[in-house]
Amino acid sequence: MKTFLSLILVVVLFSACQNSAKKAGESEGSSVSLTAAGATFPLPYYNLVFKDYAKATGTQVTYGGIGSGGGIRSLKDKVVDFGATDAFLNDDQLAEMPAEVVHIPTCMGAVVIAYNLPGVNELKLSDSLLEKIFMGEITRWNDPALKSNNEGVTLPDLEIVFVHRSDGSGTTHIFSDYMSKVSEKWASQVGTGKSLKWPVGMGAKGNPGVAGTISQTEGAIGYIGSEFAFAQKIQTAKVQNSSGEYIEPSIESISVAAQGEIPADTRVMVTNSEFPTAYPISGFTWIILYKEQSYDGRSEALARATVEFLDWRVSEGAQAQAAKVNYAPLPDATVQKAKAILRSVTYNGEAILQE
């Protein structure tokens, strides 16, 4: 029993030491360090701008790429200064959070359709073809419906193998959101989500898993995050948008998708955009934080550092870096909305950012 008690004492002492160490670090001010966790999709971009920010201001940001779900959980448990997610929190999820949470969009990405067909360099897919392929109604590449949509292209007599994500993912969320918008059958039978009950196909883990499986399998088709596909120069299909145009996914055509009217809280899916030059399977990724920053004994310095970083994060300097790592920057109107939201964030009821 004595041994057990002394063990507990050691644990308590140890954690007490840790606490005081953390507080000391916070009060220094100049070397505030922020902790964040969440989506893996924007990870390369975030890492790049964190480095720039540390160089410019001395504020270090530590980011754990543990997935959007993990980011939401971490913010809920109040173990991070902000979280990151590829899918905005729906009303139920917002209600489950211990306090009011705001969304700050940081950049845009898209979901591209990759394929492996020997000798085929251009593939055009309409929304009805996407529905038929992914619902398993067309099973071979030389199907008349595919042929008539791709005149001048010799489609081989191969089985269509659909490769989807086996892990829960924001990429799947954007993809299925688009499919639900263009196909009633998809909406009623499959639906929207980070993971789904797939009608056909097989799963592979992560963008590298899906891309690897497609490149190793003749006749494969699947969906991949644009940042990964662009970086790896993966061949992608042109997808028909709601204006009837076949659009190649690119940094420009992705950014166009968000040029329409978006709500003040920025919680919106911009898939199936109405703009004639927009790539239709595009979307935002968000950072989430508490609107009232005074919680759990957080210092004002820490709260200020969090909001100042995010304000810098959506401004021109950081946005200009996006294309370098294959992400699409936010349109100006969206940046203004994000800045307005950041100005509503408070510490003890008082706005942290003035102006």
Place this chain on the structure above:
Amino acid sequence: MNSDKVTKGVLFSVSILILLLAAGMLYSLVGGSVPSFKAFGWQFIISGEWDPTYGREKYGALPFIVGTLITSFAALLISLPLSFSTSLFLGEYFRGTRVARILGILVDLLAGIPSIVYGLWGFYVLRPLMIDLGFGGQGFGIFTASLILAIMIIPYATSLSNEIISMVPNDLKEAAYSLGATRLEVITTVTIPAARSGIVAGYILSFGRALGETMAVTMLIGNTNQVPGSLFDTGNTMASVIANQFGEADGLKLSSLIAIGLLLFLMTGVINAIGKLIIKKMN
């Protein structure tokens, strides 16, 4: 205080700590899986429906339970002749020779290869081979996953059986030889009966390893959340679905994944208990 008492105290507290760890794990698994069992009851274990779509969520673990049991049993069956003959080779026929030493090191080396390496090898080498041999669709599926599992568990069964077989007393074997028994007769009537409980323990250990293997299986099984219709269908296992889905799961889905973890925990426990029972019966 004498040193004996100190040693006893240290050993006692360390074993209590391990007991607490196991109990804590079980406690958090049970606690986390309550919402799922409340929502689905027995249906959770016997239903093959896995629909994570928000608003019509329904989770049944049957596809994963079936996938786990089939791949692990198939892996055990495939590895049995290989590892058993290797352990006889090492522990009996070529015991103490240089060939046996080198082979023994190589077998142990197999155990040290990380499972992601097995997975990549399976993906880039084994899978194309399966396609060339004409086994089902794209080379992904239960059978390919079982093959990679079989290779992964060979060292566990081999090493343990080999140790036990070489520990069979020489007096026993010499007695049999002096009665005119051939080498094969000595092996079947003396060595194997004397070593069988150890051999069985080795296979139980490797079966447990197969049950929990995640990475290599995920890369080769195809990850479809349905009860497989044949050995060449794609499927999924319990460990693989947890590894794949946990990061983005919340609410009922998170609870269902934890419940699958609990079932896997219990399954491993039951199989170990059955193994112990078999060993006890044999002695």
